[in-house]
Amino acid sequence: MLIVENIEVFYGDAQALDGVSLQIEEGAIVAIVGANGAGKTSLIRTIAGMLSAARGRILYRGTDITRWPSHRVCDLGIGQVAEGRQVFPTLSVAENLAMGAMLPRARHSREQNFEKVYAMFPVLMERRHQAAGTLSGGEQQMLAIGRCLMGAPDMILFDEPSLGLAPAIVQSVLRCVRDLNRDGLTCVLVEQNVAVSLKLASHAYVLENGRITIAGSGETLLADDRVRKAYLGL
Amino acid sequence: MPTDIYLNVAVSGVLTGLVYGLMALGLSVIFGVVRVVNFAHGEMTTVAMYLAVVLFATLGLDPLLMMLPIAGVLFVFGYAMQRWLINPFISRPEHSQFILLVAVAIILANGLLIVFGPDARSVQTSYAFDSFMIGPLIVDATKTFAGAAAIAVAAALFAFFRFTRLGTAIRACADNYTGAQVVGLNVPRLYALTFGLGAACVGAAGAMLALITDVTPPLGPSFTLLAFVIVIVGGLGSMPGALAGGILIGVVAAMAGLFYTPSAKGMFVFAILVLVLLFRPQGIFGRRA
Ligand SMILES: Nc1ncnc2c1ncn2[C@@H]1O[C@H](COP(=O)(O)OP(=O)(O)O)[C@@H](O)[C@H]1O
Ligand SMILES: [Mg+2]
Numbered sequence: 001m002l003i004v005e006n007i008e009v010f011y012g013d014a015q016a017l018d019g020v021s022l023q024i025e026e027g028a029i030v031a032i033v034g035a036n037g038a039g040k041t042s043l044i045r046t047i048a049g050m051l052s053a054a055r056g057r058i059l060y061r062g063t064d065i066t067r068w069p070s071h072r073v074c075d076l077g078i079g080q081v082a083e084g085r086q087v088f089p090t091l092s093v094a095e096n097l098a099m100g101a102m103l104p105r106a107r108h109s110r111e112q113n114f115e116k117v118y119a120m121f122p123v124l125m126e127r128r129h130q131a132a133g134t135l136s137g138g139e140q141q142m143l144a145i146g147r148c149l150m151g152a153p154d155m156i157l158f159d160e161p162s163l164g165l166a167p168a169i170v171q172s173v174l175r176c177v178r179d180l181n182r183d184g185l186t187c188v189l190v191e192q193n194v195a196v197s198l199k200l201a202s203h204a205y206v207l208e209n210g211r212i213t214i215a216g217s218g219e220t221l222l223a224d225d226r227v228r229k230a231y232l233g234l
Numbered sequence: 235m236p237t238d239i240y241l242n243v244a245v246s247g248v249l250t251g252l253v254y255g256l257m258a259l260g261l262s263v264i265f266g267v268v269r270v271v272n273f274a275h276g277e278m279t280t281v282a283m284y285l286a287v288v289l290f291a292t293l294g295l296d297p298l299l300m301m302l303p304i305a306g307v308l309f310v311f312g313y314a315m316q317r318w319l320i321n322p323f324i325s326r327p328e329h330s331q332f333i334l335l336v337a338v339a340i341i342l343a344n345g346l347l348i349v350f351g352p353d354a355r356s357v358q359t360s361y362a363f364d365s366f367m368i369g370p371l372i373v374d375a376t377k378t379f380a381g382a383a384a385i386a387v388a389a390a391l392f393a394f395f396r397f398t399r400l401g402t403a404i405r406a407c408a409d410n411y412t413g414a415q416v417v418g419l420n421v422p423r424l425y426a427l428t429f430g431l432g433a434a435c436v437g438a439a440g441a442m443l444a445l446i447t448d449v450t451p452p453l454g455p456s457f458t459l460l461a462f463v464i465v466i467v468g469g470l471g472s473m474p475g476a477l478a479g480g481i482l483i484g485v486v487a488a489m490a491g492l493f494y495t496p497s498a499k500g501m502f503v504f505a506i507l508v509l510v511l512l513f514r515p516q517g518i519f520g521r522r523a
Contacts, residue, residue, distance in 0.1 A: 073418070
């Protein structure tokens with residue numbers, strides 16, 4: 001479904017990604033793990049069209065989308081639940097959700113998607129007139145996921161969706177990722193909860209200093225000594 | 235002096251202030267969303283004024299009727315300028331944006347000088363000396379129309395931002411740039427739209443200013459400065475603040491002219507600016523950062 005080939009990304013002179021390649025199969029949950037500063041967010045943002053690759057290619061369902069702007073990438077069906085949630089703090093919950101449905105691909109299904117999202121997260125329905133900035137962290141994460149679903153994506157890139165949330169809420173966010181995947185959405189999951197994300201994932205990559213160092217099925221990586229030492233503290 | 239004169243001058247100041255407030259609203263909207271300080275704001279105002287002057291002189295078209303068409307012309311100008319000139323500068327250092335807009339300002343002022351020469355122009359309508367009597371008040375007809383039109387345009391813009399999806403999308407860009415990219419909003423296009431709307435405010439205000447004051451090509455910088463003062467006094471990024479700041483500045487200038495001497499207007503206007511910066515730096519309607 002998505003093929004990333006040898007991409008290199010720079011911030012000025014500093015290289016963030018150095019020849020990253022990966023492949024995402026339709027219907028999969030693919031985990032990307034790595035330490036802080038490894039380049040996970042840069043990878044997600046490059047796929048999403050928010051950063052531009054200096055070299056390499058990105059193919060989505062056979063279309064070369066390298067260096068496409070973010071609004072065109074989104075309209076192909078690649079949604080993003082971004083690091084830090086990135087809600088619109090002064091807009092109401094309902095307005096935030098509506099912004100997710102501005103894409104041409106999502107306009108005609110706006111009303112159904114509103115219903116779907118409100119059914120999935122009843123708290124968003126209760127707070128629909130409230131400014132998003134007044135929500136708790138967990139609620140903002142639900143809003144970020146709901147807003148992404150409003151765009152009717154086929155694939156969602158999750159960037160640390162459980163960062164900074166209470167343990168109980170972390171569970172429900174990750175369960176939400178699993179449920180969305182069962183409903184047919186392809187998921188890319190960047191997580192600090194390495195153990196849980198590897199259990200969820202059918203395939204996983206380890207990113208270190210802008211390079212993929214280990215790749216394999218979730219189970220293989222869970223059993224890998226290097227992964228157990230570096231990320232699971234075993 | 236009869237006491238009514240104070241009220242008359244105050245009302246006249248309010249009405250003129252509303253028109254300046256509309257011009258400043260354009261600056262505020264552009265800065266609030268695109269984060270670009272439009273140093274060509276005053277020159278765009280003079281361009282709009284000359285459009286009104288030319289349309290009146292050649293075709294006899296009333297600036298009040300031409301307000302919306304002139305706003306439309308300035309919209310297109312602002313949209314194109316953001317889309318093709320300023321967008322490529324968005325991620326560059328601020329001083330390069332500054333110099334770009336100063337260059338645009340100088341090009342516009344020089345262009346006007348070449349086309350129209352240095353002499354002052356104005357519009358003399360058939361109702362230029364009409365006035366309404368409301369009780370003891372004598373209100374200038376031209377200023378009444380202009381003030382009412384300024385309120386109408388500002389209200390329409392406010393409603394657009396508050397109640398339409400496109401307006402909400404523009405607010406979203408202002409709220410969180412990254413978030414806007416994340417949901418796939420076409421940020422460069424929304425920025426162009428915003429700059430166009432800000433320029434349209436300038437167009438409408440300029441058409442009405444042509445009724446109120448004379449225009450000369452080098453007038454731009456003083457309009458730009460006035461717009462800054464109004465926006466800072468009213469509160470940066472606040473739409474009602476721009477109008478309120480315009481009213482305050484309009485009344486202060488009118489009163490200074492009445493009580494003291496017309497040449498003292500600038501002195502009092504900037505004294506207000508200093509007072510606001512000292513005691514309420516976020517402006518009348520601004521929120522504390
Ligand atoms: N906006 C930026 N400007 C400069 N360097 C950046 C920027 N964002 C990230 N980096 C650098 O790029 C590298 C990868 O960062 P990032 O992709 O955020 O990693 P991760 O998401 O894995 O923590 C880090 O060395 C980081 O310091
Ligand atoms: Mg990150």
